[in-house]
Amino acid sequence: MSETPRKPVHLAVYDTYADWExxxxxxxxxxxxxxxxxxxxxxxxxxxxxGGVRIQPDLALADLRPEDSSLLILxxxxxxxxxxxxxxxxxxxxxxxxxxVPVAAICGATAGLAREGLLDGRTHTxxxxxxxxxxxxxxxxxxxxxxxxxxDGDLITAGPTEPVAFAREVFARLDVYKPDVLDAWYGLFxxxxxxxxxxxxxxxxxxxx
Numbered sequence: 001m002s003e004t005p006r007k008p009v010h011l012a013v014y015d016t017y018a019d020w021e022x023x024x025x026x027x028x029x030x031x032x033x034x035x036x037x038x039x040x041x042x043x044x045x046x047x048x049x050x051g052g053v054r055i056q057p058d059l060a061l062a063d064l065r066p067e068d069s070s071l072l073i074l075x076x077x078x079x080x081x082x083x084x085x086x087x088x089x090x091x092x093x094x095x096x097x098x099x100x101v102p103v104a105a106i107c108g109a110t111a112g113l114a115r116e117g118l119l120d121g122r123t124h125t126x127x128x129x130x131x132x133x134x135x136x137x138x139x140x141x142x143x144x145x146x147x148x149x150x151x152d153g154d155l156i157t158a159g160p161t162e163p164v165a166f167a168r169e170v171f172a173r174l175d176v177y178k179p180d181v182l183d184a185w186y187g188l189f190x191x192x193x194x195x196x197x198x199x200x201x202x203x204x205x206x207x208x209x
Contacts (some may be wrong), residue, residue: 007070008035009174012061012089012109016078019051022105022162024189025165039072040063041088050078061088065154066099071174076160083198090116096156104170107160112190114138123152127159164190176205 009029011022014133020128026036030154040057045056064072079086090112093103097118105113110126113119119132119140125147126132133141148165149158151173158166168186177185184199 006034007068008037009038009071009073010037010064010069012075012092013038013040013047013055013057014077014086014089015049015075017047017049017055018107018160019049019053021074021075021163021166022073025104025124025170027147028171028185029174029176034070034174034176041085043073048100061092064066064092065149066096066101069096071104071170072096073170074103074105074109074112076109078108080108080112086112087115090118094118100154102154102156102176104156104158104166104173106158106163106166110157113155114140118155119143119157122155123150124155124157125150125159126157127161130171149162156191198199 011026030036037058038055039059041061043057043060046056049055057122070078074089077086078189093113094116096103107127110124111132114132114135115137117137117139119138121140121143123143123145124140125145129144132138132144148162149156151169156169156173164186168182171182181200181203184196187193187196188200
């Protein structure tokens with residue numbers, strides 16, 4: 001009997017998207033057999049990242065349903081701090097969490113979730129506690145922790161300087177790697193630990209990473 005196909009991982013893209021924050025996440029998800037699809041406010045309008053890369057979204061946000069996805073990734077962007085243009089993405093995150101589908105937010109996207117009230121009562125982190133404290137509607141100060149990245153149930157959060165820790169939490173949530181292999185992956189990419197390399201090679205050769 002064939003395995004049930006994996007649902008895609010959806011990556012939100014918008015102008016000023018911070019390119020570096022999700023590179024490890026999407027690259028290694030793809031290498032492990034996951035499909036990554038980009039989601040924009042419109043599928044017809046390309047967006048330009050902070051690094052000047054143009055991306056044509058695969059589908060429009062309005063057409064994205066939680067039941068068709070395994071994870072929604074929200075990246076940082078200057079637009080999170082300059083207006084309400086990205087509010088629909090935070091609202092979509094609310095839909096996902098209500099449906100029990102994970103959401104992973106990094107950098108400025110955490111501010112969008114804060115304004116949506118989605119961090120209240122959930123353990124979370126961001127770039128700095130005072131950054132979230134400035135967001136209207138945020139009532140989650142007691143649940144803020146100083147950490148590279150945090151998972152609380154279906155919600156993953158991280159600050160802008162922790163793309164590797166962010167990826168680690170995503171991989172753990174989606175069971176991308178076995179725990180010992182995930183530790184080795186993090187040791188190699190975060191700590192440049194040479195002892196991690198043979199663990200990853202052995203797992204790859206055995207096909208049981």
